[in-house]
Amino acid sequence: MAGTKNEFDRDVVIVGGGASGLSAALFLSRYGLDALVFDRGTSAIEQCYCIENYLGLLGIRPETFLELGREHVRYEGGDVEDDMVVEVARLNASDEGSKDSNSLGGFRVSTQDGRDVTTRFVLAATAYDGDYLAELADGEFHDGGDHPVEADESGRTEIDGLYVAGWLSGGPHQVSIAAGHGGRVAKSLIEDLRKSRGYWDEVAQFWDWRVEVDKYGGDEWEGHVDDWIDGTIPDEEISAERIERVKAEIKEERLDFEISAAEREARLEASRELLREKLFEE
Numbered sequence: 001m002a003g004t005k006n007e008f009d010r011d012v013v014i015v016g017g018g019a020s021g022l023s024a025a026l027f028l029s030r031y032g033l034d035a036l037v038f039d040r041g042t043s044a045i046e047q048c049y050c051i052e053n054y055l056g057l058l059g060i061r062p063e064t065f066l067e068l069g070r071e072h073v074r075y076e077g078g079d080v081e082d083d084m085v086v087e088v089a090r091l092n093a094s095d096e097g098s099k100d101s102n103s104l105g106g107f108r109v110s111t112q113d114g115r116d117v118t119t120r121f122v123l124a125a126t127a128y129d130g131d132y133l134a135e136l137a138d139g140e141f142h143d144g145g146d147h148p149v150e151a152d153e154s155g156r157t158e159i160d161g162l163y164v165a166g167w168l169s170g171g172p173h174q175v176s177i178a179a180g181h182g183g184r185v186a187k188s189l190i191e192d193l194r195k196s197r198g199y200w201d202e203v204a205q206f207w208d209w210r211v212e213v214d215k216y217g218g219d220e221w222e223g224h225v226d227d228w229i230d231g232t233i234p235d236e237e238i239s240a241e242r243i244e245r246v247k248a249e250i251k252e253e254r255l256d257f258e259i260s261a262a263e264r265e266a267r268l269e270a271s272r273e274l275l276r277e278k279l280f281e282e
């Protein structure tokens, strides 16, 4: 599904490249959104001497853990840049940064190195620092506490297009939880985007997995998908045309979840190569 790039420089800017921000960037990039992570400073986990509680990793240096995350985001097509965000402001109709109409809202993200980037969505994942968000609600949004940004558990805030993940949202500590939360918040954003395009709750939330070639497709499979979608249609009135469009798009999306043996092997090899480079040789 296309992003929002016609209107903005980026679909989404993620502020903060710790476990939560990188995990969010990973999901967003995999969805096909043009995602940019700005990260400068020190992640909370860099105070730790050795991470010993991340599932599947008996022990890993925090710097290596973060580097693996950055490389994964890049592999999926996202960008990670060393820069500090100093302000996030809403775009408005008179803002020169808005290339086209202002129908989608959006933000201008300004950095320490003097960059201005327009974006439809901002996902804040900076653990302790929320000062750059203060302008969004005339200063009232940021109350100066450790976890200054009000967000619900899914990372949604009262500001359309602004999401908060990880420690900054006031969630529990530990990197695996931050990574999980980043993924969850990214999925909230994607769900909201899908809903804005006519999907309803149940069909908006399911995406991103892999199956082998030929698992999907064919009349019987199409029938199953149709039945599943029919069973999810909410009580509100939804036109037959919209239902047909969603069915067609969901089928196309699921067929894209198929990968060949060669594609799987290429990914496994890329994974081995990355681990060899970053983990085994340290």
Ligand SMILES: Cc1cc2nc3c(=O)[nH]c(=O)nc-3n(C[C@H](O)[C@H](O)[C@H](O)COP(=O)(O)OP(=O)(O)OC[C@H]3O[C@@H](n4cnc5c(N)ncnc54)[C@H](O)[C@@H]3O)c2cc1C
Binding pocket: 015, 016, 017, 018, 019, 020, 021, 038, 039, 040, 041, 042, 043, 044, 045, 046, 047, 048, 050, 051, 052, 053, 054, 083, 084, 085, 086, 125, 126, 127, 128, 129, 132, 165, 166, 167, 168, 172, 173, 174, 175, 176, 178
């Ligand atoms: C001493 C200590 C030891 C810990 N040990 C463990 C442990 O052993 N195992 C474990 O699971 N958890 C541990 N934790 C907890 C873990 O560090 C956090 O739960 C986790 O790092 C939170 O992830 P996050 O992505 O929310 O924030 P962070 O990892 O802190 O990432 C936030 C990132 O945003 C960047 N940033 C901040 N402001 C800006 C800005 N304006 N613009 C751009 N970038 C910005 C920061 O530099 C940082 O890289 C420890 C924490 C501490 C303090």
